[in-house]
Amino acid sequence: MKKYSISHKFLFFFNSVFAAVLLFSYILPYVSPKTIPFLSIFSLFVPFLILVNLCFFVYWLIKMHKNAFLSLLILSIGWFVSTPLIKFSNKDVILNDDLKIMSYNVRLFNHYKHEDDITTEQKIYEFINNEKPDVIALQEFYNSKLLDINLPYKYIKTKTKKNKFGLAIYSKHPIVNSGSLNFEHSANNTIFADVIVNNDTIRVYNVHLESLKLNPKKENFGEKSSERLLKRLENGFVKQVNQVELILKHEYSWKTKKVICGDLNNTSYSWAYKQLATNKKDAFIECGIGIGKSFRYVYPMRIDFILTDTKATINQFKTYNKIKLSDHYPIMTRLHW
Structure with a gap:
């Protein structure tokens, strides 16, 4: 059984925390701030959470480690249930009567x-x-x-x-x-x-x-x-x-x-x-x-x-x-x- 270093375990712990918080944030658009005002603050940090999970995914992918699947899963869920942070293609049409x-x-x-x-x-x-x-x-x-x-x-x-x-x-x-x-x-x-x-x-x-x-x-x-x-x-x-x-x-x-x-x-x-x-x-x-x-x-x-x-x-x-x-x-x- 392969033993992992303390730094490895430390990184994956923080990866898990950021992944869990991002997953939780997907419900925020459906909860009125009047219900629990404090929770609404997390909506401001969702772009940051997405970027952090993206960094973790890339890090584990470079290491070719299965831990990459955690952030990939959370980011994939967000792609379907939330608004996109990044758009990879655009539409650019110009009409005279626009x-x-x-x-x-x-x-x-x-x-x-x-x-x-x-x-x-x-x-x-x-x-x-x-x-x-x-x-x-x-x-x-x-x-x-x-x-x-x-x-x-x-x-x-x-x-x-x-x-x-x-x-x-x-x-x-x-x-x-x-x-x-x-x-x-x-x-x-x-x-x-x-x-x-x-x-x-x-x-x-x-x-x-x-x-x-x-x-x-x-x-x-x-x-x-x-x-x-x-x-x-x-x-x-x-x-x-x-x-x-x-x-x-x-x-x-x-x-x-x-x-x-x-x-x-x-x-x-x-x-x-x-x-x-x-x-x-x-x-x-x-x-x-x-x-x-x-x-x-x-x-x-x-x-x-x-x-x-x-x-x-x-x-x-x-x-x-x-x-x-x-x-x-x-x-x-x-x-x-």
């Missing part, structure tokens, strides 16, 4: 100087105008004096009349109706605009769910700081439940063409995403490629989404991961009905 929709959390156009470059705000406008979206949904919008977005129609909703922070939808096509869901006890919100395209009305929701305020540069995982961080995350997830339920009630009555886009402040392995994406198409899953990372965090996190009704044809999806003007990357899709 509707180009962009979503971008602009972090207040660098109002608080998170970026050292003082021209960040103008560069964001230049990027948007060069890409020429037909509709753009902006989260963490700031109603700046320098605003220069070359789209004729807009709906801007700030949290109060006095401040300049909020959400905005800009459109190449006329906006005939608009409104706000007005999240209570939150700095976040969701707005919508009904856009007329070729004599058809398309409702666009701009969603910004409760912020979790994750910042890898500032997080301190000491004992007291960790407790505060976990409590903040739990409270944020519970608030997201109320906000998602409000969105679902509002969009239920709109039976025709719709797009839900924005910053969910949560991953595709969460309850919030599962609720909003049910009976819809996810533009990244339909046409994206790669890991779809949309938030500049220490490991891949896709928290910005464009979802459509099932009748829409999604022809293209882009994540602009070279545009580092915010803590989020802009995303854009081409849609056709």
Whole structure:
């Protein structure tokens, strides 16, 4: 009987722990954060858990050891029951009558100087105008004096009349109706605009769910700081439940063409995403490629989404991961009905 070294046993023990946690995380989209708020925190770490199990699989495979089957089994289960972390192929079709929709959390156009470059705000406008979206949904919008977005129609909703922070939808096509869901006890919100395209009305929701305020540069995982961080995350997830339920009630009555886009402040392995994406198409899953990372965090996190009704044809999806003007990357899709 072959004896294994202590390091071998140590590695397989940790492999087993990470595999078990990943397997457990597959049920998280089906459990409301209101039930056990702490469990919802694991939805943020699923991309990390997938990568760790992938590393273990490769390690054992190189060693030609049967331990590789553990992570392979867990990853295979996830491929069928969960949303993919990585897309290996994409669809890229361009039609003249496509509707180009962009979503971008602009972090207040660098109002608080998170970026050292003082021209960040103008560069964001230049990027948007060069890409020429037909509709753009902006989260963490700031109603700046320098605003220069070359789209004729807009709906801007700030949290109060006095401040300049909020959400905005800009459109190449006329906006005939608009409104706000007005999240209570939150700095976040969701707005919508009904856009007329070729004599058809398309409702666009701009969603910004409760912020979790994750910042890898500032997080301190000491004992007291960790407790505060976990409590903040739990409270944020519970608030997201109320906000998602409000969105679902509002969009239920709109039976025709719709797009839900924005910053969910949560991953595709969460309850919030599962609720909003049910009976819809996810533009990244339909046409994206790669890991779809949309938030500049220490490991891949896709928290910005464009979802459509099932009748829409999604022809293209882009994540602009070279545009580092915010803590989020802009995303854009081409849609056709």
